[in-house]
Amino acid sequence: MNETMVYADGFEKTFATAEEMLDFLSRRRKASEWIRKPIRALRLVPLEKEADNLENGDAEMEEILKDTEKHTRLVLKVRGEAYPVRNCAIQTILGRAGIGGDGLRKLDLATYAKVVNCCLKAAKGECLIKIADGKVSAVHGGDAHDYSVLDMKAIFEMTSEYLHTNFKGSAYLEGSGTYDHSVMSAMWTLSGNQELLDTYRDALDRYGVSRKNLTPALRLTTSDVAASGVNLYPMLLTDGNNHTLSLGSPITLAHRNHSTILDYRNNLKEVYARYQDATERLAALLEIEIHNPVNCLRLLMKKLKIKAAIRNEVVEMYVAQNGEQSCTAHDLYYAMNEAPFYAACQGFTGSQLLRMEENLTRALAMDWKEFDVYGAVKC
Template identity: 30%
Template sequence: MSQPCQDNFSTTFSSLTAMMKYHEEQVKNSNWERIEVNRLQVAPLDQSSPLFSDTSAFADCVSGDAIKDTASNLGLALKLDGKYYPVRNTAYKGLLDRAKLGGTSLPKLKRKELAGMINSCLRLYPNAQALMLIRNEKISAAHSGDEHDYSILSMDELMSALTDHLDREYPGSVFEAGYSDHAFTNATWLLNGKRDELLDTYEKTLKAQGKGSLVSKLTPGIQFSSSDTGHASAKVSAMLLGGQHPIHIGGILAIEHRRQKTVAHFEKELAQLFAQFGDSIARLEKLTRIHLDYPGNTMTRICKKLALPKKASLEAIAMFDMALGGTPATAHDVYMAMQEILFILKTDGTPQGKLILLAENMARALTLRWSEYDLAKAVSW
């Protein structure tokens, strides 16, 4: 079992109380520091570097496990206030951004060479500020220190705002599950009390098409996700729950961690939740009226367009073609068949965090012009 200091740490929650307590503790144990970019000093931290065995050079909060884990992953440390901290992989891109470095060759460099290059570039920007996040014994983020570039939105405050809104406006809503790792946090709620209002038209349409058994299992829900180690927005997405895997049907609202945004901005956007959910359901329902001549080809082209994992996609496409047996299909049929990709990946042990991101990406299919993908010509993939 991984420890919180390790880069691959993740945890799940079956109760809202446990998840809120976790994030309240995370906030208490997080230290945000603004510092001039040219004062940042990076050092190699692989197993061959002198720093690896010099534990006295690290801050008191840094354990040997955190040092060893970093040596096996990013292999860099950063000095703040005279003491070193291991750098978590979630902070790597931000650190490169502060140095205005990029390119596919950088990861191939030895850690000593990479650290030297980063330091040389950091020294070029004496007037720039960095906002560093120290959490779980490591530098977990390296954001721009300009308040217009990055705004700290506390995870526990965001979740409290959402919970209060759901309790007030959506009686009967139920927390279903939560997930957190060092990169992002995710939580889902069932909107049991609003099922009839939200799914009425969609359910009638599917029943008229003889597919009532599918929708009878589904319940509307929402997914909250955010990150304070990356540039992901604090967002809420619409979902349908009750099937083999949650079905994402599009984003509802999003607040960027930028331009001095606050939790109050997030609370204001929540007022649009019901209307935006209705729009997402309408887009899904519209797919039932899009009839396809070449559903297998359409599904292949859509999956390729969205850059979904090829092996799992082709397996799901083959299953869909076999189930169809040459019968007609709609865009809705294809979109539902695409959900099998996530089930296949989950069965194969794909990390939950990656599954969540893939599901969000898959929902982009609802906004595509399906006729452009319904072609007789075979697809090369």
């Protein structure tokens, strides 16, 4: 989908260079605005009731309304103004209304809007609304204690500048930058800082494990629609940067409690120490022997909510390359991190792939022996 359709809920874009990404984020800043309103002044309305009033001969708005019809089919009215609602805004609107649950999804659109509006009328305080590219993208709590805006462009620039200054040889990983309306992500290689891997390499040598072309890296993810805080993930690139391994234990800054860009800079100062901790956790997997690798892979990935089709792909590739003999949890963690590749081949969005990576890192702290079971298993 090209940038002329940036209004679309399904919009995604990747960036070959850091400059390209910065330029894009600058345009998104100009195409966005934040407004504060009393929560009780908000009303959800089915799109069909407001479409004629919104069009007014505006060709761009007509396209925005067509896209809204494919997704939420809702408009947010705020004291005489009306804005189409983006998918990623729904959870934040429900949050302001103080309502949730699977039962809402079973209601027809008009009843759904009526129920939410009844709750909005009873709500107190103000909200902070993000309107971007013609649609409502989020409705946050109105106080900086509830939600603090942390500009994506400023976050990206500070990360790039800090790494350039403090990590020799750091560089934006070509094509790693992604953006959709839920989350922005980018990665930098730290190839000039191989000392970050000293502990891990020593552990590999002790266990006689050969891993070549290891490169430390750092991934940034952030969102301004409450999909995540500002996260810094220590990463490991292998096989000439073709294989990405998430090391978990992110450094996180939440969008609340009056957080500022200076708080984020303090988090950047923790990168070196956090990387050391993360590689120690990965090295600890070398000590865990697994006797039933196929069952362990299947059961652990099921626990992590990886879809069955992707679990099967991972297991088939692992068995083809390694057989079914005993191994270590370290071997299986490498295999599990192929799941995002198979998910991408199946059309998963960028934000879905990032969530999968985050889920996979939970395995670093789990009891692997619990899943090392003998015999046939159902998953």
